Amino acid sequence: MRTPLPLSIIKNETGKIYIPANFELKTTIKTVCFGTSSIECEAVQIDKQEIKVSEDIFDSLHIPYVSKTQLFVHEDTLFVGPLVGIFTAGFSESTIRPIGERTLFFAKLLAAEKAVGAYVFVFGAKHIDWEKGTINGLFHHVNGWETIEVPFPNVIYDRLPNRKTERHKALQRVKHRLHNEYLIPWFNYGFFNKWEVHQQLEGDHRVSSYLPETHKNPSFTLIEQMLTKYQHVYLKPANGSLGLGIYQVLYDREKEDYFCRYRDENNQNRLQRFPSVEALINTHFRKRRLEDYIVQQGIHLIRVDHKTVDFRVHTNKDENGKWQVSVLAGKISGRGSVTTHLNNGGVVRTLDEIFPDTDEHNKITSSLESVALLLSEVIDSRQKGHIGEIGFDIGIDKHGKVWLFEANSKPGRSIFSHPKLRKFDKLSSQLPLQYAIYLTEATIKAPEEIFK
Template identity: 25%
Template sequence: MRTKPVLGILTWREGKRFSEPKYLRRLVLAGQRLGAETFLFSHQDVNSAEKKIRGFVPVKGGGWESRLFPWPDVVIDRYRKRVDTYLRLRHSGLFQFANSPFGKKWRVTEMLAKEERVKHWIPKTVVYAAGKVKAMLKHHKIVYVKPGNGTGGRSIVKIMAQGDHFLIRGRNRRLSQVETKLGSVESVEKWIRRWVREQRIGDGNFLVQQGLDLELVPDRVADVRLLIQKKGDGEWDVTGSGVRLGPAGSSISNLHGGGKPISFSAFMNKCFGEERALEIHQECQHLAHEVAVVLEQKFGRMMEFGLDVGVDVLGAVWLIEVNPKPGREIFSQMGDSQTYAEAIARPVSFALHLVSASGSEENSDPKQGRE
């Protein structure tokens, strides 16, 4: 009989090289502190015939050691590459997962835009095709073109109508800044056609999205990163939020692209005053809860979402993007060590809640495993 619960964390690895090793090290240690036998593994480590898994745990001084572990009670999925071997494992029925598979970003945006509870927060978004940029520029002075499968601000451009010309700013796949000025909407269409062809990420497509005026600081884009997670009782709660302020002249605010993390209340109080800033904060929290509920109804059980939220110059709140496997480094970079520690511990606490629930009654989720 087991003396402690067993938690597996599914991730990509090559040898002893893991994706997001800093976060995963902290996640394993959080699991151990909370009394669970916790380890990392990848799809190639599963021996379903013998019900054994080769797992990896951090060692003092850095690095990882591997050994055989018992079959996990619950698995937290942090695998970010949609490769066939991973997808087969996700749909194999071998494990109870804390979080279900998620749809592609553009499909999620498309679905949310039709949901009565959340559609008023969604900017107009269409899948890129010839003529779509021109059509969007007829109605909006700012338009974004971005990959439907992108992360970290890669391959995104912002198109701004400025009098008799258009200014295009963006970052390519390597996060190098790009800027050009064009004299007609036809030349913009031609430029974007080449950009989409050259800056595509894998086999992904591009989205054309209504631009928002997020320059709460002149010539600098700002947005909000909000983390909503399930607690140890299985209920949704906003763990924390922060503002990402992009560098001068940049079209993105991402921390990878030079963005600066700032306290939500300090930034919004300065821009809108305390009373309005509080209203904006409450709306962001309401948005996060509504989106979490809608997405869980659609995809099955989830445990956390990172939301990129835009607050425009008039104080209107917009949902830009949802990430089901979010980072949480903004809190450590803001110096908020308490929220950072909580953001790491909550996935483990929720997984342990599932272990406890499945021990007392059969845990049923008919949508588990749906793509």
């Protein structure tokens, strides 16, 4: 990992920047940049591992405050930063909770900036001043939130909260303009479509064996055929998330009854019996369209205390642009729940708690990590744009076979509520910023690779 350098201001000089002597300069430095702003300068090399800038440069570049930061050199230009913008929506007028219920999440994310050496802020469409080329970004410090005017960033991390917001035309125009007119790279550009991801993975022999049988826009006949084959299936929204709108359909061969397990509008787990698939569908899909759903093979998962278990694996790209596993945890289903999601009554457990036997623990961990990293690489190679993180829901059946249920480009963070997983919360906050540093340097030195 790169070591951040402390940046300070010089009061009695103008037009100068002092940088460490170990930075190899192939030509005379003429310009220094911060985000998309730049100014002419004279660079002086010193023996100390620090950056000093004259006050006029500091002010002209709109550097928000002195901090630890990175320094990049390319040809006759120095780049201080990076300046990382986190794009989202759902802002409030509160100065204490400016991003509503997600304020704490963003505060934790911004708290990682000094450890990695970056300036990080949160912004939305309303914070952009297109005429001045600046953003009134939200920064977080010990004393709380502060709005500071900064230039457009080097990199943008997309944290729009949901698919409905993402489809908003005004936000799409902002994203298109910043990416295409200002050539600012984005990562985690959009939510995954379950069916598209399934098709992409199905076409790759390295990972196709991890996929349950899945079909889009299922007919009554297809659902019946799959129930005969697997005894239970899942109906999932192709563009769903957080376990919402999922139905588990079970078939009792002896009584020839069909059962539907789901979560109702009052967040209660329900189980209903039906004489036929048609009756089930007609009851639950009067307001939903079956063509917006996928049907997926049910898997007989391993159990703990008679409850099913699956696993959440988060992968992130690091400062070298390489995938790594940032957290791995088990999720035990709640009583009568259709999924293991916490909002459906699920419980998070560490793998140590689920598998006290060391050999079994190590075997399961190694298997889950290797599969998640391979899936990350394949999805990354087949999706458009830059992906910096993925959350996987993975299962293991009673025979030890690994199955992929879902891949999420904006994974939830509920598993970090477990006391033993909180240290990984910090790591998974740092890694997106480390990847932003990688993207910044790659854009500076080889933009044709980033925007190809």
